[in-house]
Amino acid sequence: MMCLCVWLRRFLVLPGTTLPVRTAKVFTMGEERRRSAFHSASTSASPQFQKGRMGRQRKRVVTGEAAPLPRKDEKPLAFPHKDKKKKVDIGKVFINISIGLCIFSLIWFFYAIYMRSSLAKRVVTLHPSPPVLDANSSSAKVSPERFWGSYRPQVYFGMKTRSPRSIVTGMMWMRQFADRDVNLRHTCEQGDRLQGYGWMMHDGINFGVQEIRDNDFTLTTEYVKRAGGDHGGDWTWRITAKQHSSTPQAPDISLMFYAAADTQGTLEAHVEEKSRLASITGFSEELGNFKITFRKPVNGELGQNNARYASYNYLKTVSPGLEKLTEIVKHSMNHRFVYTLPSGEKRHYIAVDTYKPPHHPNQQKAADPRKESDFVVHQVTVQMPFQVEVLFESGSFHDRPNQLVGPIMTQELDKRKAEFDAKFERTFGLESKGFSQAHVRFGKAALSNMLGGMGYFYGQSVVQSGYNEYPLLYPEGALFTAVPSRSFFPRGFLWDEGFHQLLLSKWDPQLTREAIAHWIDLMNMEGWIPREQILGDEARSKVPAEFVVQQNENANPPTLFLALQELIEQFSSNPDEAASQPTLPFLRRLFPRLKTWYEWYNTSQTGPLPNSYRWRGRDKDTNLFLNPKTLTSGLDDYPRASHPSAEERHVDLHCWMALSSGIMASIARLLGEPHHDYELSHQVLYDNNLLNELHWSEQLRAFSDFGNHTQSVSLQQEKVYVPPGQPRHQFPIARLVRSVRRAPKMQYVNALGYVSLFPFLLQILRPDSPKLEHIFREMRDFDKLWTPYGLRSLSKADPLYMKRNTEHDAPYWRGPIWININFLAVRALHHYRNTEGPYQEKAAALYEELRTNLINNVYRQYVETGYIWEQYNDSTGRGQGSHPFTGWSALTLLMMAEQY
Numbered sequence: 026m027m028c029l030c031v032w033l034r035r036f037l038v039l040p041g042t043t044l045p046v047r048t049a050k051v052f053t054m055g056e057e058r059r060r061s062a063f064h065s066a067s068t069s070a071s072p073q074f075q076k077g078r079m080g081r082q083r084k085r086v087v088t089g090e091a092a093p094l095p096r097k098d099e100k101p102l103a104f105p106h107k108d109k110k111k112k113v114d115i116g117k118v119f120i121n122i123s124i125g126l127c128i129f130s131l132i133w134f135f136y137a138i139y140m141r142s143s144l145a146k147r148v149v150t151l152h153p154s155p156p157v158l159d160a161n162s163s164s165a166k167v168s169p170e171r172f173w174g175s176y177r178p179q180v181y182f183g184m185k186t187r188s189p190r191s192i193v194t195g196m197m198w199m200r201q202f203a204d205r206d207v208n209l210r211h212t213c214e215q216g217d218r219l220q221g222y223g224w225m226m227h228d229g230i231n232f233g234v235q236e237i238r239d240n241d242f243t244l245t246t247e248y249v250k251r252a253g254g255d256h257g258g259d260w261t262w263r264i265t266a267k268q269h270s271s272t273p274q275a276p277d278i279s280l281m282f283y284a285a286a287d288t289q290g291t292l293e294a295h296v297e298e299k300s301r302l303a304s305i306t307g308f309s310e311e312l313g314n315f316k317i318t319f320r321k322p323v324n325g326e327l328g329q330n331n332a333r334y335a336s337y338n339y340l341k342t343v344s345p346g347l348e349k350l351t352e353i354v355k356h357s358m359n360h361r362f363v364y365t366l367p368s369g370e371k372r373h374y375i376a377v378d379t380y381k382p383p384h385h386p387n388q389q390k391a392a393d394p395r396k397e398s399d400f401v402v403h404q405v406t407v408q409m410p411f412q413v414e415v416l417f418e419s420g421s422f423h424d425r426p427n428q429l430v431g432p433i434m435t436q437e438l439d440k441r442k443a444e445f446d447a448k449f450e451r452t453f454g455l456e457s458k459g460f461s462q463a464h465v466r467f468g469k470a471a472l473s474n475m476l477g478g479m480g481y482f483y484g485q486s487v488v489q490s491g492y493n494e495y496p497l498l499y500p501e502g503a504l505f506t507a508v509p510s511r512s513f514f515p516r517g518f519l520w521d522e523g524f525h526q527l528l529l530s531k532w533d534p535q536l537t538r539e540a541i542a543h544w545i546d547l548m549n550m551e552g553w554i555p556r557e558q559i560l561g562d563e564a565r566s567k568v569p570a571e572f573v574v575q576q577n578e579n580a581n582p583p584t585l586f587l588a589l590q591e592l593i594e595q596f597s598s599n600p601d602e603a604a605s606q607p608t609l610p611f612l613r614r615l616f617p618r619l620k621t622w623y624e625w626y627n628t629s630q631t632g633p634l635p636n637s638y639r640w641r642g643r644d645k646d647t648n649l650f651l652n653p654k655t656l657t658s659g660l661d662d663y664p665r666a667s668h669p670s671a672e673e674r675h676v677d678l679h680c681w682m683a684l685s686s687g688i689m690a691s692i693a694r695l696l697g698e699p700h701h702d703y704e705l706s707h708q709v710l711y712d713n714n715l716l717n718e719l720h721w722s723e724q725l726r727a728f729s730d731f732g733n734h735t736q737s738v739s740l741q742q743e744k745v746y747v748p749p750g751q752p753r754h755q756f757p758i759a760r761l762v763r764s765v766r767r768a769p770k771m772q773y774v775n776a777l778g779y780v781s782l783f784p785f786l787l788q789i790l791r792p793d794s795p796k797l798e799h800i801f802r803e804m805r806d807f808d809k810l811w812t813p814y815g816l817r818s819l820s821k822a823d824p825l826y827m828k829r830n831t832e833h834d835a836p837y838w839r840g841p842i843w844i845n846i847n848f849l850a851v852r853a854l855h856h857y858r859n860t861e862g863p864y865q866e867k868a869a870a871l872y873e874e875l876r877t878n879l880i881n882n883v884y885r886q887y888v889e890t891g892y893i894w895e896q897y898n899d900s901t902g903r904g905q906g907s908h909p910f911t912g913w914s915a916l917t918l919l920m921m922a923e924q925y
Contacts, residue, residue, distance in 0.1 A: 148490040148577045149497050150550045154617040157542035163187035163481070163503065165257040165311065170230050171539075172257035173250060173417075176481040178508045179515035179563060180212050181222060181237060182246045182264075186257060187505065188311040189483040190287045193347060194417070196264070197281040197354060198244065201374045201406060207358055210239070211351045213512040215908065221891020223909050224477035225470055228448075229533055232441040233477055238891060241272040242409055249438045251429050254422030256312050261429045262415040263438075277364070279376065279406040281354065282415050284317055285344055285398060292399035294341045301337035302403040314420030319403045320430065322413040335407040336364045338376035344400040348566040354402060364406055377404050445469075452531055453922040460921065467884050471893060471918040474911035475528060478508045479536075480515065484560035490577040504558050505543045509912030510895065515567060517558035519544065520659040523584020524845050524913035530591045531924060534604045537592065538611045541585055545618050549577070552625025556581035556657070579642035579657045580630050582681050583622070586688045593691055612692055623689050627706075630678060633671060636709055637719055638678040643669040648762050651740050651830050662830045663818065663838040664776040666732025668769045673732035676720040680783040683710035713791055716784055722773035726799050727781040729773040736775070736824050737767035740832070761832040777809060778819035779838070779846045786849040792862030801867050804850070814882040814902035815842040816850055816875070841896040841905065844883065845913035851876050852925040876920050883917045893917075 165172040168187070177183040183195030197211040210217055220238035227233040232249040245265040252258040262282075268275050284292055290309030297303045305317040322335050340357050344350060357377045364374040405413060414430050427433055449472070450456055455465045486499040506517035507525035514521075522544060530537040548554050555575040559565050565573065589612075596608040632639040643665065644653035652664050658677060666673050686707035693700035709715065722729040740761040747756050784790050785800045805811050809820040819826050819839045827840040854872035858865055886904040887893055893914045894904030919925065 145490065145492040147551055148488055148493065148549060148553070149499055151500055152548045152550050152552070152618055152621060154621075155614070156546045157611070157614045157618065158539070158546055162539075163505070165255060169252060169257050173260055174230075174479070174481070175227070175233055175248070175477050176479060178213075178478045178480045178511045179567065181210060182235065182262075184248065184260070185481065186311055187481045187503075189501075189503065190289045190310075192284060192286055192290050192292075192307065192309050192312060192315075194282070194284050194317070195350075196246070196262075197283070197351070199279050199375070200239075201277040201279055201364070202372060207355055207375060209351065209355055211354075213515065215512050223470060223892070223911065224473035225466070226442060226445055227473035227477040228441065228445050229476040229479065229529075229536055232438060232445075233473070234442070235477065242266060242268045242276050242278065247438060249429070249434060249441060251425075251437065253425055254419040256315070256419045256421050258419055259422060259425065259429050260417050261434045263412065263434060264414075265412045266409045268409045275409045277366070277374075277406065277408045279374070279404050280413065281377065281402050281404045282319060283350065283400065283402040285347060285350060285400045287347055288398055290399070292401050294339060294401050296339060298337070300339065302339035302401070305401050307399075312419065316418045316420070318416040318418070319405075320414045320416065322405060322407050322411040324411060334365070335405055336362065336374070336376070338362065338378075338404040338406075340377035340400075340402040340404075342400050343397040345397055346562045348562045350400065353400065366408065374406055376406065377402050453918065453924070455921055458921070458923075463888075464884060464921070467887055468918045468921055470887075471911060471915040472528065472532060474893070474909060475507055475525060475915045476532070478511055478911060479505065480508055480517075481505050482516065482558065482560035482564055484562070484564070486555045486559060486575055487573050488555060488575045488577060496574045499555065502547050502560070503543060504547065504560055506540055506558070507912065510907045510910045512909065513907035514912075516560070516564045517544070519554060519556040519558075519581040520584050521912050523582075523587045524848070524916060526585070526588035527591060528916055528919055530588055530595070531919070534592060534595060535607065537588055538607065541588060542611070542615065544585060545615060545622070548618050548622060551577070552621035552623075553577045553629075554622065576642060578629060580626060580640065581657060582659050582677070583626060583685050586685045589692070590688050593688070593695065609695070613696055616692060616696060616698065619689070619692065623685060626682060626685070632674045634674065634719065636715060637674045638682055639671070639673045640675050640678055645669070649760070649831055651738060651763055651828060652825060654830065660779065660838045662834065662836065663778065663780060664774060664823065664825045665730055666734040666769075666774050667736070667738055667765075668733040670733045672771060673730065674719055675730050675780075676728050677780050677783040679710065679716070679720065680787045680789050683707065683789050684787045686710055711789055713789070713794055713796075716789065717796070720784075721796070722775055725773065725775040725777060725781070727777050727803060728784050728796070729775060729781060731773050732771070733769045734772055734774045735765060735767050735769040737765065739764050739766070740829065776819065776823050776825065777803060778817075778823065779843075782846075782850065786846065786853050788853050788856050792857060792860045792864070797857065797864045801864060801871060805871065812842065812899045812902075813878055814897055814899065815844070815847045815879045817842055817899035818846070840899050842899050843896050844879070844916055847875070847879055848913070848916040848920060851879065851920050855923070855925050880917060880921055883914065
């Protein structure tokens with residue numbers, strides 16, 4: 026920049042002037058006065074003196090000598106001075122100025138491009154600190170016991186390894202002879218309308234038992250692993266099929282077991298008896314050599330070989346991607362095959378055909394950088410009841426004592442079940458609390474479905490910042506996480522995961538440490554973590570396009586701090602216990618990134634006033650929403666300020682930051698790191714006076730958001746002008762749009778519901794706070810939040826209670842009962858009932874009543890419908906929304922165990 030100034034100075038000199046000579050003397054004001062006096066005295070001196078003096082001066086100039094300075098008693102000579110007016114060339118001046126400005130503009134332009142490019146890259150630049158997890162932490166050599174697992178929650182039954190390009194295995198099935206349609210079951214779909222499915226037992230490492238209740242039969246899928254070798258050992262599946270007692274005739278079904286490579290690895294099919302796929306041998310980088318054996322089905326009751334009543338088919342082809350497997354199988358189906366029933370009758374059935382689809386030379390391949398991968402399917406068609414096993418054997422397991430099949434598998438499975446039962450009671454103690462065996466089985470199912478819903482994903486998120494015109498691909502990364510719902514949300518969600526790990530940390534703290542580490546390792550250099558992780562083509566295939574791109578200004582509630590709080594408490598209470606000992610080194614590796622994450626919230630989500638906070642990312646097209654959604658808060662359509670603005674203050678985010686500050690202080694203190702700033706933030710944000718000043722609404726007598734708001738809004742059909750004589754169908758369909766009957770103003774958003782409870786939910790309020798009395802009264806009011814099934818999300822008295830947000834968006838957080846918030850309420854009541862204060866007895870009574878209502882309703886709906894649900898109707902208690910939803914709804918188990 027200094028060079029630019031010098032350059033401009035040279036070009037902006039006016040014509041007729043000269044630049045100062047580099048060696049010219051610079052005089053002070055005093056010297057100038059002396060020179061003037063010297064010249065005046067010289068003009069009054071004698072001509073001879075002047076002549077002589079002038080001669081000496083000329084001589085000195087010629088010879089290059091410097092003229093001496095005048096003495097104090099000398100009067101300087103004066104010379105006549107004649108001003109000459111120079112003509113200024115305005116054109117040249119303008120040209121010089123223009124050139125200078127152009128140069129300056131170009132420099133500024135390129136500097137702006139450089140800065141914008143630099144800022145644009147920040148969103149896809151990972152955090153510079155060392156990752157929490159080592160690069161090979163999930164490998165078979167480092168973590169062999171967790172290498173293989175049911176890490177494909179989006180399919181009814183399947184397994185893969187914790188590696189980026191795993192060989193995947195899975196099962197599909199279909200009913201034969203029911204109709205001509207292909208009713209293939211593979212990925213978990215609510216549209217399949219199964220009577221129920223889910224894991225009954227699952228320990229997260231060694232085994233799992235699942236029941237799938239189709240319309241007239243039940244499939245029981247079991248697997249068990251055995252350690253050995255260098256690549257994760259062996260495993261065996263057992264599928265048992267039984268018809269329902271109400272079914273008059275035994276159904277005939279086809280099971281399709283498959284293995285597929287994911288861009289690397291090879292699979293070879295070994296066929297016998299022309300059409301029976303006996304085994305698959307293969308190789309991949311992570312697994313080395315391996316073999317998958319498909320055993321013949323046996324009668325489920327007698328254990329006799331029933332192979333003569335089974336028909337076999339196989340498919341060996343290639344797949345362009347794992348998300349296409351169902352489609353490939355469907356398109357390979359053919360009706361030309363004949364099946365012999367046990368009665369001797371022959372019937373045509375549907376099966377995969379045994380040829381590879383031909384590739385036409387002139388056919389243009391899609392511009393897809395992925396390689397086509399091997400895909401092999403084994404189909405067995407048989408009448409119920411039956412049992413069939415699939416065996417995977419690692420090539421590096423050389424000293425196995427026997428094959429893990431038949432009675433050997435049964436023995437290993439029984440051992441694992443007994444260990445699971447003992448650990449479950451030791452951990453949660455439901456039997457000792459007097460729960461029935463049916464309730465205990467429900468509790469085991471809640472835990473097992475969360476464990477069985479753990480997924481391992483690898484890929485790139487699609488992200489965008491304010492400096493990117495178009496979305497960018499995030500760096501490739503892995504995520505080991507629980508999912509909220511196998512059917513509807515089979516991927517990672519940041520704010521859900523903190524609740525998931527509250528339960529899983531009780532069962533397996535190491536699993537929780539690994540899950541948190543995977544999430545934190547996805548952080549970019551700014552401290553931002555994409556809130557919804559859509560990694561890989563399988564995951565992306567389940568997400569509408571408008572939700573794929575993640576914006577880097579958007580946060581999510583930092584619920585991982587809840588799980589970290591649990592780990593800290595476990596370590597503090599039992600520092601010498603083996604399960605807790607890895608926590609301290611884990612926190613030490615985590616802390617540099619955790620600091621950046623915390624600071625990101627404190628800089629990107631700040632509010633208009635000191636120590637206030639505001640969620641970014643609210644819906645901008647306010648004309649289409651009754652109340653613009655705040656997806657980033659996790660509470661979606663819960664009423665906020667009707668007209669989003671930068672002047673909003675959100676009470677739930679204030680409370681999340683208060684909680685986070687306290688946990689950051691605890692971690693820093695535990696690690697011997699500076700913790701004063703975190704403690705100071707914690708004290709400020711926990712200050713009940715500040716909380717009251719920012720968020721207490723006297724009109725509502727509750728805590729509230731603040732913003733530009735009016736309650737006088739409604740959805741009305743827009744008017745579409747149709748010119749006379751023109752057909753109506755040629756013009757746009759009239760939409761429901763928002764009508765504002767009264768202008769908004771800056772005020773508290775008087776919506777009583779979950780957001781109002783956050784100072785209580787996260788235990789920010791002092792035990793003696795008079796605000797607790799108001800909160801307890803509103804909670805217990807049937808006309809507001811209380812129901813026999815749990816706390817509803819929005820008061821019945823609110824104008825937006827159970828109102829649609831658009832013509833297509835049914836109410837979501839505007840009345841239904843959500844288990845995660847109810848869990849926080851029960852947890853907070855447990856805290857206040859055990860803390861001395863004037864409201865202790867009231868908290869104890871509410872605790873018993875609310876806990877009982879929640880447990881009874883979630884259990885009753887599970888028995889009646891076969892599922893744990895996303896939310897529950899506040900009028901009837903009936904489960905609704907996506908199902909199964911064994912994410913945070915499984916926290917019912919912790920309420921049963923009274924472990925908070």
